[in-house]
Amino acid sequence: MSVRERGIDASQWTSNGQIERDLLLTDADFVRIRELIYQRAGIVLAEHKREMVYSRLAKRLRHHGITRFTDYLSRLERQPDAKEWEAFTNALTTNLTAFFREAHHFPLLAEHIKHKQEPVTIWCSAASTGEEPYSLAMTLLETLGPKASQAKIIATDIDTDALSKARMGIYPQEQVRKLDDARVKRFFQKGTGNHIGLARIRPEVSALVEFLPLNLLAPQWPIKGSFDAIFCRNIMIYFDKDTQAKILKRFAPLMKPDGLLFAGHSENFSYISDAFKLRGQTVYTLAKQ
Numbered sequence: 001m002s003v004r005e006r007g008i009d010a011s012q013w014t015s016n017g018q019i020e021r022d023l024l025l026t027d028a029d030f031v032r033i034r035e036l037i038y039q040r041a042g043i044v045l046a047e048h049k050r051e052m053v054y055s056r057l058a059k060r061l062r063h064h065g066i067t068r069f070t071d072y073l074s075r076l077e078r079q080p081d082a083k084e085w086e087a088f089t090n091a092l093t094t095n096l097t098a099f100f101r102e103a104h105h106f107p108l109l110a111e112h113i114k115h116k117q118e119p120v121t122i123w124c125s126a127a128s129t130g131e132e133p134y135s136l137a138m139t140l141l142e143t144l145g146p147k148a149s150q151a152k153i154i155a156t157d158i159d160t161d162a163l164s165k166a167r168m169g170i171y172p173q174e175q176v177r178k179l180d181d182a183r184v185k186r187f188f189q190k191g192t193g194n195h196i197g198l199a200r201i202r203p204e205v206s207a208l209v210e211f212l213p214l215n216l217l218a219p220q221w222p223i224k225g226s227f228d229a230i231f232c233r234n235i236m237i238y239f240d241k242d243t244q245a246k247i248l249k250r251f252a253p254l255m256k257p258d259g260l261l262f263a264g265h266s267e268n269f270s271y272i273s274d275a276f277k278l279r280g281q282t283v284y285t286l287a288k289q
């Protein structure tokens, strides 16, 4: 009787320290998964991500009652338009984020927009579960006061599950407690009753943000410039240099002449594209203004 038939879930450690699995993932399957997610989302999956791939995709196989990855992948490839591609992609993205992550960027943005005459527009291009675009919205409200209501933040991500969470705007209070008290009071509603331990983004913050699905690799982007700022943080590290260069080239015409491009802490665009020049601490401006 197999592990699965006995009703024991997933993995067990064997005497030689190997993980024994109830679903079969071969070397060839892993290579195929890496190729498919690269073609679909540009994500380069490192060799050591095998365990992560197994555990995340195992849920999809179980959902379909399939026991071999090869069968799951063949089924996926036979149906290029299947809904399953979305679930496959969602399963393999990394959504790590936080409110006011890389905090030095927010005062820089505030300084950049505070005297703008026209309504401010920002694109947050890998918005994950919403903490980043909501931090931008809070910054606009703090900087522009009532004028912020004319501003617009377009928040996009490839992962539709992350976007659903983002739209709900409900977070564990633990995550919100890291913000300073004034921000928590002004921008969040504390959950009560069944919602105790949760905090919800206030409507005046969420009103500034529009969430849309967008794959940065797609031939067409369903958005128009020109943006005062583009945030593209902690996503380029998952792409190879060629993909990064292509994306940067497409960002340039979507920016206002004085627009700012914000990158993640371990991302350096200077050597990848001549469209942007470094202005300081992972913030870029157009090379030709």
Ligand SMILES: C[S@@+](CC[C@H](N)C(=O)[O-])C[C@H]1O[C@@H](n2cnc3c(N)ncnc32)[C@H](O)[C@@H]1O
Residues within 6 Å of the ligand: 040, 041, 042, 043, 093, 094, 095, 096, 097, 098, 101, 125, 126, 127, 128, 129, 132, 156, 157, 158, 159, 162, 214, 215, 216, 217, 232, 233, 234, 235, 264
């Ligand atoms: C590590 S999170 C970074 C979130 C946020 N920008 C931050 O810095 O906190 C990376 C995000 O990029 C998204 N992503 C991955 N591939 C993508 C693609 N091809 N197009 C758009 N977004 C993508 C993932 O779904 C994930 O939410």
